[in-house]
Amino acid sequence: MITALYFDGRTALARPVELRLHDGRLRVSGEGVALDLDAQRLDWPEHQRHGPRVLVLPDDIGGQIHCADGGAWDHWLADQGHRHGRLGVVRMQQSWRATLMAVALMLLLVGLMFTHGLPLIAHVVLGMVPTSLDQRVGEEVFEHMEAHWLSPSQVPVQQQERLREQLRSAMARVNHGDHGRDHGEADAPAWELRFRRSRDKMPGANALALPGGVIVVTDELVALLHDREDVLLGVLAHEMGHVRQRHGMRMLVQGSLLAIATGLLFNDAGSVVGLLSSAPLLLGQMAYSRDMERDADEHAIAVLQANRIEPMVLAVLFERLQAGQATTPDGVPEDVPHDWGIGFSSHPPTKERIERLKAASHP
Incomplete structure (x- = not known):
C-alpha cells in the first residue's frame, strides 16, 4: 500500500x-x-x-x-x-551513453539523407520540371550577374564568333562521330556563349554554366588562355557537361527540397519562399557538388578525345591559375584574378583531376 x-x-x-x-x-x-x-x-x-x-x-x-x-x-x-x-x-x-548513441545515429541518418537521399530525390523531381523553367531561371541569374559582377566584353567580335564555332564543331563530333556514340543533337539542350568582362575582379578568370544553356565566359579567362584555345575548348566542354545534365537546376531543386524539409521541421514556410525568391543570387554563388564536377570533367574528356586533343592539356589551366598570371599576346606577364564561382569552387582536388586526365590521355 x-x-x-x-x-x-x-x-x-x-x-x-x-x-x-x-x-x-x-x-x-x-x-x-x-x-x-x-x-x-x-x-x-x-x-x-x-x-x-x-x-x-x-x-x-x-x-x-x-x-x-x-x-x-x-x-x-x-x-x-x-x-x-x-x-x-x-x-x-536516462543513459548518457544511449543518448549520445541516439544523437550520433540521428546525425548519421541526416548526413546520409543530405548526401545521398536528397540528390536522388532531386534527380527524380528534376525529370518533372520543364526545361523552359531552366531558361527563365537562367536569364534571371544572368541579369543578376550583369547588374553586380559583369561588364560588356572587350574580346573582339570575330574572336568570339571563332570560339563559338570551335565549340559548335567540337560538340558535333562528339555527338555524331568518332567514338561510335550518338547522343542525338536534337536531345542536347540549347546552349549559348556570352562573353563578359569581370567587374571589380569578380568573378575573374571564369566560365559559368547557368540553367537553360547560357555559358558565361569572362575576358579574363580568354586572356589567361589566349595562346591555348585547345585548353579553352576543354573548359567550355566542361561547362557544357553542366548544361547537358542540368546541374544548375538540380542544385536549385535540392536547395528547395532542403528548404521544404527545414520548413516542415521548424514550421517555417517562409524558408521556402525566401529560397525561391533569392534563386538568382543563390545560383550565382552556389558551387556544384564534386560528383557533378566529376561528371562535367568526364564530358570534357569525351569532347577532347572526340576532337583528337589529349585531355592532359587541361593541366595547363591548373598551372596558370595556380601561378595567378597570364601573358599578353606580346609575352608581357599580367595578373589575372580568378575566383571560381558556380562552376569551379567545389572541384575535386587538382591532383585527382590530373590523374584522371592522365588516364584518359594514355589509356
Whole structure:
C-alpha cells in the first residue's frame, strides 16, 4: 500500500487516498473515493530519477493520482511485482551513453539523407520540371550577374564568333562521330556563349554554366588562355557537361527540397519562399557538388578525345591559375584574378583531376 492524492478532474480538491495493487487490479480508496481499475489499462508514469509520479486515469473515469515521493512510488510498484512495459526505453532515455548513441545515429541518418537521399530525390523531381523553367531561371541569374559582377566584353567580335564555332564543331563530333556514340543533337539542350568582362575582379578568370544553356565566359579567362584555345575548348566542354545534365537546376531543386524539409521541421514556410525568391543570387554563388564536377570533367574528356586533343592539356589551366598570371599576346606577364564561382569552387582536388586526365590521355 502507498498513500497519494486523488484529483477527480472536476474540482481542484485533492483527496488523500490509499493505493493497493493486487491480482492485476489497482484499488483506490479514500473519503468519498472507491475505484477498482484494471492495471493493464493504466498508463503508468515512467521511472525518473527525480520528481513526483502522476498517474493519469482513463478518460471514462477521469482524474489523476499524484504521489510526491517518486522513490517510494517506484519501490512500491517493484514490491508488487509490477514491471513497466517501457522500462527498457526508460532506461535508455536516462543513459548518457544511449543518448549520445541516439544523437550520433540521428546525425548519421541526416548526413546520409543530405548526401545521398536528397540528390536522388532531386534527380527524380528534376525529370518533372520543364526545361523552359531552366531558361527563365537562367536569364534571371544572368541579369543578376550583369547588374553586380559583369561588364560588356572587350574580346573582339570575330574572336568570339571563332570560339563559338570551335565549340559548335567540337560538340558535333562528339555527338555524331568518332567514338561510335550518338547522343542525338536534337536531345542536347540549347546552349549559348556570352562573353563578359569581370567587374571589380569578380568573378575573374571564369566560365559559368547557368540553367537553360547560357555559358558565361569572362575576358579574363580568354586572356589567361589566349595562346591555348585547345585548353579553352576543354573548359567550355566542361561547362557544357553542366548544361547537358542540368546541374544548375538540380542544385536549385535540392536547395528547395532542403528548404521544404527545414520548413516542415521548424514550421517555417517562409524558408521556402525566401529560397525561391533569392534563386538568382543563390545560383550565382552556389558551387556544384564534386560528383557533378566529376561528371562535367568526364564530358570534357569525351569532347577532347572526340576532337583528337589529349585531355592532359587541361593541366595547363591548373598551372596558370595556380601561378595567378597570364601573358599578353606580346609575352608581357599580367595578373589575372580568378575566383571560381558556380562552376569551379567545389572541384575535386587538382591532383585527382590530373590523374584522371592522365588516364584518359594514355589509356
